[in-house]
Amino acid sequence: MLAFIFKRLGQSILVMLAVALIAFIMFRYVGDPVASMVSQEASIADQELLRERLGLNDPFYEQFFRFIVNAVQGNFGISYRLQTPVAELVMSRLPATIELALTSATIALVFGILAGVFTALNRKNPAAAAIMAFSLIGVSLPTFLIGIGLIYIFAVELQWLPSFGRGQVIDFGWWTTGFFTETGLRSIILPAITLSLFQMTLIMRLVRAEMLEVLRQDYIKFARARGLSKRAINFSHALKNTMVPVITIAGLQLGSIITGALITETVFQWPGIGSLFLSSVAVVDVPVMAAYLIFVGFVFVVVNLIVDILYYVVDPRLRVGAAKGH
Amino acid sequence: ETLRWARQSDALTLDPHSQNQGVTHTFNHHIYETLLDRDVEGNLQARLATDWYVKEGDETVWVFELREGVTFHGGEEFTAEDVVFSIERAKSENSNMRQLHADVESVAAVDDYTVEFQMAGPSPLYPNNITNTFIMDKGWSEENDLTEVQDFAAGEENFAVRNTNGTGPYVLAERDPDVRSVLTVNEDWWGDAPAVTEIVYTPIADNATRVAALLSGEVDLVQDVPVQDIERLAGTDGIKVETGPENRTIYFGYAMDDEPLISSNITDENPFANPLVREAMSLVIDREAIRQVVMRGQSLPTCVNMPPFVNGWTEELDACPAVDVERATELMAEAGYPDGFSVTLDTPNDRYVNDEAIAQAVVGMLGQIGIDVTLASRPVAQHSPLILNNETDFYLLGWGVPTFDSAYNFNDLVHTKDDEYGTYNIGLYSNPEVDEMIESLGTMTDLDARNAVIADIWAQVQEDRVFIPVHNQVLAYAMRGDMTLAVHPENQPSMTGVVFE
């Protein structure tokens, strides 16, 4: 197990290096940071000077190497746009994104699994059909439209919930949380729903499909033949087996919730790293963009590791000491 | 009273000399102060300087008399030393403001409340350049190692990026870049106590969300109101919208040199180099339709590339010929392009009010005379390098004139492109006679003679159709119904000017 995790970590570092390289290649092309940093009347010479100072004229590999060396030390440089250390910026934005992502993931998992189980168990039920059809709207509408629609209905017309921001937050050291204030809780509702809708639909349909598959397995039939109760069969035997494949896909999907928050955060002016990234893209704030991508890579690594560990927990067949590999 | 203020983006930094950017200046004006600033009509007015004049007997020296009894937020007294320090800092290598002070050779404190600026030559309009140069406390700055403006290469944060010590009406209480900043009133401010005692400043990037925030009562004041929402907001109970002209002209430019275009089907010559083509183009652009439909009435059509605030502006220059498609078609035929030609138009899509839509409308209009335009629309961060490298044939740009003088336009837009001049002369227009006249403007002290030269240059520019101006932008501030805030021509409203009912 430990060896496996180490092996996975090794692979992950490679993955992250690749991500950094890709990110770096891209930055050469998205635009010219200098153009957005200088004022309207800065002369060509001035711009050249600034470019020189930022090291943008150095050979590509030098820039990349410098970046990697610094990144390893947790130093991502200074944001061109906000002129503050990127690491600090990211850290200050992280809690918002993580809280939003966790809330969305919880909503997506809880409702996704419940709805998935329900629709699988009641295949002919009109309510299940309705849930299925309705859930499809979640994947048939672009996120930004859902967000704007929710704002229009719940903030502008009904004035029930805030339209933007995180509400009041409480500081715990470097962590800030909106979970303990009323405005904080009210603020997270709309963005969390917007963000979770897509994943929820996905998880629900996945659970449904897997559950239907599992319910047709012999061991379920045999469990019925043993006279077990319906609940034990559906929720213990069937659900547990359903979770094995669901964990992988859902895990990967939940990892992408954090990065998928790009648009949601922008629409709701949620002060997370997603909106930080998008506003950095607009002005080609290379250090922030690079840090963001590294962060995404990191999330991927962590999520994958968790998924692997969960796999071990859930599926005994994978544990060491398996007598015979099938 | 607390004012919740939202606009599209945040101040980039609190270091007053690091960025020459409107949003940053607007925010900093509440904390720091300048020697002079502009009122809502665009006229210069006294701020930390009470009087300013050219030194008698020496045309190359500007004298500023300073306000007495002003203190910084930290309690330090405001003196001439601070001005000297600040101007020198603004001129220093890493400052983004240095261009504005390029003509200043040295600054000297005559006494505690008088400063003299030694210019390189006669600079009659120099005071126009200092309306965004903020004064920092010398002692505090030196203590915090702020003599130099932020240097990125150092990889370290500058203390002034997040800490302030100005003389302005508000004190920074809280700052979370891009998220939220809180300013509280400076009880010791020298001016009249403002009605707004606390400002909560929130950048909201998404247009719809920003408008929604006002509609749902979560903010009191919204800047950067999308033009299409003005009507709806104005019609909503409890909300009102203030509009007024901005110091910015939106115009189209084109490659005017003899090189063939990059993006055209005509590969052996440059159709834009043909004056007849340029005339035809200016004839088919229906500025009134753009105003009515694209801008929802929120623009001032113009045919000269400067807003009315600017010295040199006249009504005649501003006036537009009637749209005449027939004549334009004839001109195209005359020019040798009866079937038109194709070209790509580059436009930013996140910089000016409805920039993309304006460009799109013009594509349709040019289509009527056979000019087949492909529209390339990008964020300004990609648009700028493209045009600055002259990789464009035809582009849209907006130009503001912070000095309120035509020379500013000429220097950057009209003069032949070289290291010093013509940075934004993207069409590579080049006329040696005009260049000579432009260069002469810098040192002329006889304002009448100078204005005559300006008029001459404009006449030539208009005749050569160096630009196709479209309109001057109109600004709109939407706010709670019980408050009033006038529109500032440089889009730098001050919350000290807010009046509550």
Next chain:
Amino acid sequence: MNDITPTAPKSRFARIVDSDIFYSYRTSPVAIVSSIVATVLILAAIFAPFIAPYDPFNPRTLNLMNGFTPPMSESFSGSFFMLGSDHQGRDVFSAILYGSRVSLMVGLSAILFAMVLGVTLGLIAGYRGGLTDTIIMRVADVQLSFPSILIALLIFGIARGIIPPNQRESMAIFVLIFSIGLSDWAQFARTVRGTTMVERQKDYVSAARIIGVKPVFILIRHILPNVLGPVLVIGTIGLALAIIAEATLSFLGVGVPPTQPSLGTLIRIGQQFLFSGEWWILFFPAITLVLLALSVNLLGDWLRDALNPRLR
């Protein structure tokens, strides 16, 4: 003892009508309705030049003064716009028809590209196994963990740098196809790899190997036809996602040129007018997009169930 098979071969058509898939289709109202909706929308898009009353992609025909005409009313210049006009005086109805065309073209090409790439890599990974498999699937994992939008943004950035400026606009649509396609292949690769690993164990593959059929041909002729079922299902659902991805990219401002708007671009434009009362500019394209995505999704859903013999 000569047991001749009793039934005579049926015609292809009769076989289709008689097939289980067709039966499942006939008895599923959802499948019927959604396939009709999808067909209508797709046909409308294909024949847009014949159906659309105006050509919204030709700027010469536009009259700016016709902008913001409400649905079912006469415009400034006297033209009639069934679904109103947008901020450029474009007929919303025609724009939707042409826009669906762009969306479908981008969506279909992107998914086709993703399919070819994903299926090829999936087949190779599943058949070769070992290191090849590990590398391909690792890359796919990374790819899956990055949201497609981010990947598309990256590729868009890179492409814009590589393509010379004067070709960027004409290439934009291909870049779009490429980026969406490239961010979607992993789904296919995973599924195909799984199925391939099962299929390659089957004896019919051994039978082919015994007579020396080359691996390429085994993959193409034997295994490929057997993995196409699930691929088709992912393909349909992927199509809906690709159309939406295109819309989102347009929302982020990296889509097709605004003069040739896709449904996504139309929505991006329309959402600016949500508060100002010109609802039709947003509403009709949005409804079209939802209908299109929904019907394709529902078809994919139905197909998934229909192709799964255990669910019949």
Next chain:
Amino acid sequence: MSQPVLSVKDLSVVFHLRRGDFTAVNSISFDIMPGEVLGVVGESGAGKSMTGTAIMGLIDPPGEISATSITLSGDRIDGLDEESLRKIRGRRIGMVMQDPLTSLNPLFTVGEQLIETIRRHLPLNQDEARTRAIALLADAGIPDPQSRIDSYPHQFSGGMRQRVVISLALAAEPELVIADEPTSALDVSVQAQIIKVLKRLCAERGVAVMLITHDMGVIAEAADRMIVMNKGEIVETGPVGDIIHRPKEPYTIKLIEAIPSIKAQNPRYAAAVARGDVVQMQAKEPPLVVVDELTKQFDLSGSFLARVTGRNRKIVKAVNGVSFAIERGKTYGLVGESGSGKSTCARMMVGLLPPTAGTVTLEGTDIWSKGAAAKRRSKIQMIFQDPYASLNPRWRVGDIIAEPMRALGIARKPGEIAERVADLLERVRLDPVSMRKYPHEFSGGQRQRIAIARALSSQPEFIICDEPTSALDVSVQAQVLELMSRLQEEFGLTYLLISHNLAVVRQMADAVGVLHNGNLVESGPVEDIFSAPRADYTRMLLNAVPDISKVA
């Protein structure tokens, strides 16, 4: 006479399908007495499992049960609601399902599944239930049940899993046990043990058992009375001995005739003996195929690193120095338990798997030597166990059969190919029209014929048959075997016949090799080995085979 434990009257199971109703079980009636083992036999699809499932009330839509009555010790159990049925299932009727490998939930330990079942039906607490579970496992013959109870199913072998399933069926001391093919997935030796366990349990506890199987041998060994089913109906019923020795119905007669008996001598040997020339079995010309010291090792070391460094290497010797020779025109039988290396041998001989060591020589050429590939491909062919998986479902039968011709360049012109395919189909007794159909339109036996036709298509001399009939019913098996013998005569083919069915091998082969854990423990002429086995392992194997001849 006491009351029957189970009494079924007019039980029918009907599936409402879109092409009309399909009657899987058609109005059958039977009784089972306490302590009695009732065998239910019949070909695949006869409705055996349906009968058992229907009694349990486990038929899912679109299936529908109807019966005049089903009574369990006098209580009506047909038409009960789901809740009442749950109380009967497991408690009063235990069930052993067809496949032990898939009947257990892989994510729960054996103990959890046992305890859960026990506590559901008996008023015991966790500890008591655990004690009982251990006892049950011990009863079923699981060694060291104390520690094995916390194992997961995958940690058990197939035979052990089947015992767990039996323990589960007996967990709540039911009156009736329905055992559906409890041994079909197992090796003969394990099969014999399971039958023993089952018989002992029902003798000790007096439960009634309904033993469903298609294997007449198992019935002969285990049952008291039997029912023969065909197409959903009961064809014949009576004491086992009566039916096996004196079948009355034509269907039963045919069925019993088709069963190869391990005790029956090889027909050719018998004929030869009758003619009086026994020595004929000895070789007089060089063998066609010679297998010499054939060895195959699989490296199961997990990581690439381990493989390179050699640490933690796990090497499986699947085949270990096996040598034998096959004469032209003869059949060599290879027998052995599951996992003994039979298929691995076959795969090396056909060119699918390179050997680790040793050679396979065909007519003097090493088939793994350079340049021998073409010869190997045209001369050696293979017929696989599963007729479903060995034909590509997306290909037309004609293309399947033509593939070797095309690949090996035997025929190129479409007309010629079609002609040959038609000819081959006729030879395996299928209508040439079937060329245009897809495999799923054929029955199992027909598919195996198509597979044979494909094997013949490259005009091979040597055909390896890996369990060619184990997926088929006895009567179909008889047809396929008959076809194979006839083709052998017709084309002078040489066969390597792999089978775990010793009776089949005795009937078909001229010489036999017995594999055990990759080693060839015995090899020689068929009758020598079957009548006088020398190795212990062979003897054990032969004794374990259930056979109808064992019926008194």
